[in-house]
Amino acid sequence: MSFLSVNNQMDLIRRGAEEIIPENEILKKLEKSKNENKPLTIKLGCDPSRPDLHIGHGVVLRKLRHFQDLGHQAVLIIGDFTAMIGDPSGRNKTRPSLTLDEAKANAESYIEQSKVILDIETLKILYNSEWLNAMNFSDVIGLTSKYTVARMLERDDFTKRYQSETPISLHEFLYPLAQGMDSVELKADVELGGTDQKFNLLVGRDLQREYGQAPQCIVTLPLLEGTDGVEKMSKSYGNDIGLMDSPEEKYGKTMSISDGMIVKYFKLAADADEDKVESVEKVLADGKTNPRDVKRELGRAIVELYHGTDSAQAAEQHFDKIIVQKDIPDEMDEIELKSDQLLVDVIASAGLTKSKGEARRLIKQNAVKLDGKTCADINHKLSVGEEVAIKVGKRRFIKVK
RNA sequence: GGGGAGAUGGCCGAGCGGUCAAUGGCAGCAGACUGUAAAUCUGCCGGCGUACGCCUACGGAGGUUCGAAUCCUUCUCUCCCCA
Numbered sequence: 001m002s003f004l005s006v007n008n009q010m011d012l013i014r015r016g017a018e019e020i021i022p023e024n025e026i027l028k029k030l031e032k033s034k035n036e037n038k039p040l041t042i043k044l045g046c047d048p049s050r051p052d053l054h055i056g057h058g059v060v061l062r063k064l065r066h067f068q069d070l071g072h073q074a075v076l077i078i079g080d081f082t083a084m085i086g087d088p089s090g091r092n093k094t095r096p097s098l099t100l101d102e103a104k105a106n107a108e109s110y111i112e113q114s115k116v117i118l119d120i121e122t123l124k125i126l127y128n129s130e131w132l133n134a135m136n137f138s139d140v141i142g143l144t145s146k147y148t149v150a151r152m153l154e155r156d157d158f159t160k161r162y163q164s165e166t167p168i169s170l171h172e173f174l175y176p177l178a179q180g181m182d183s184v185e186l187k188a189d190v191e192l193g194g195t196d197q198k199f200n201l202l203v204g205r206d207l208q209r210e211y212g213q214a215p216q217c218i219v220t221l222p223l224l225e226g227t228d229g230v231e232k233m234s235k236s237y238g239n240d241i242g243l244m245d246s247p248e249e250k251y252g253k254t255m256s257i258s259d260g261m262i263v264k265y266f267k268l269a270a271d272a273d274e275d276k277v278e279s280v281e282k283v284l285a286d287g288k289t290n291p292r293d294v295k296r297e298l299g300r301a302i303v304e305l306y307h308g309t310d311s312a313q314a315a316e317q318h319f320d321k322i323i324v325q326k327d328i329p330d331e332m333d334e335i336e337l338k339s340d341q342l343l344v345d346v347i348a349s350a351g352l353t354k355s356k357g358e359a360r361r362l363i364k365q366n367a368v369k370l371d372g373k374t375c376a377d378i379n380h381k382l383s384v385g386e387e388v389a390i391k392v393g394k395r396r397f398i399k400v401k
Numbered sequence: 402g403g404g405g406a407g408a409u410g411g412c413c414g415a416g417c418g419g420u421c422a423a424u425g426g427c428a429g430c431a432g433a434c435u436g437u438a439a440a441u442c443u444g445c446c447g448g449c450g451u452a453c454g455c456c457u458a459c460g461g462a463g464g465u466u467c468g469a470a471u472c473c474u475u476c477u478c479u480c481c482c483c484a
Binding site: 167236255291379395 | 411428431439451480
């Protein structure tokens, strides 16, 4: 295999990246790799404590894929060790402690999902419990002696939590060190991560130096805000576009992002190159184009990336039908009535609402339509054999027959 | 080791014996307006009952009281100050 020129490689590496630290070092690494015809080791750590991936994760996975496309060795480190330890204090809910089996199951699902982005054939997958579990207490103390409390407190979230008097457990200081040990173990040349990972990635650099290795370069990527345009994309905020979402969902959710996010989404979620990003910026700035149309293009681009052109077209058509024309879908889940039932009960039991109370409220709020006609009667009854399409809110449907 | 403050609904945060399912903000849901954008306005926002009602809920366990998120005891956890 022969590598592209360093400049050409850098064009792709820079795409969408926030920071490359230090840039001259990565150039040297690339040069050396090209001269010796030896791929670089590119590390990406993942946290298997949450099983659902979204296009926010996709940003960094995509970057790893770029390196794969350039011929380098991508390594996915599954942080099963840290997931198992979890957070004994129970304060930090983002890190529940998992059993080995759970961590493993999540890891498998993670790998399965990342297949839509990564070239799984050449991907190397390692579990960090393999080496972290093997460390004994004096190893750990030796490791901690290489870092100071003051430096740890430099990490953004530690600083904030310390200042706002929220607890920081001691063991949390060990996570960056553990992650750094992964880099040492791997002799990583480059580590990727979100900007929130910058501190941890830099610790990896320091530790590699301590252990007599050439320090890794780091490539950080911007965090992608969710569809609300404010919070970081996350399933628990409900503002995510899942990698496993259907084309229709991906398209629809994309259409709901705020205008200010369009460029960023092109850059990070649609993998657009610099030229494309520039032209989008230009079109949005000229004031003649309705941003909605640019967003439609974005929606297609994102769906296309994961599902292909045909699905992108279909998703757009579906969107136009359901949302723009407020029609009902051709296909929806169907249920059969065994006896005459109150509409409220049907909606709740079909799972369209969480409770009967909610169903009742929505009916009162004119949010329920039967075959396109608003039904505000909470006593409305459906009889056996009656065929009707129920629409709750904007996008919850069920067909009764 | 000593002293002080605190733990409330998804989150933040009031309440400090009855009128508290618990003010307010954020998030969420729905409606109006739109480009399913944003902003704005309106309504909803523990569960069951179409209202009155019942059940569950103010860190855990006991207790005082006709009545407790509110008082007492104890346990668990957190923060601050001094050493």
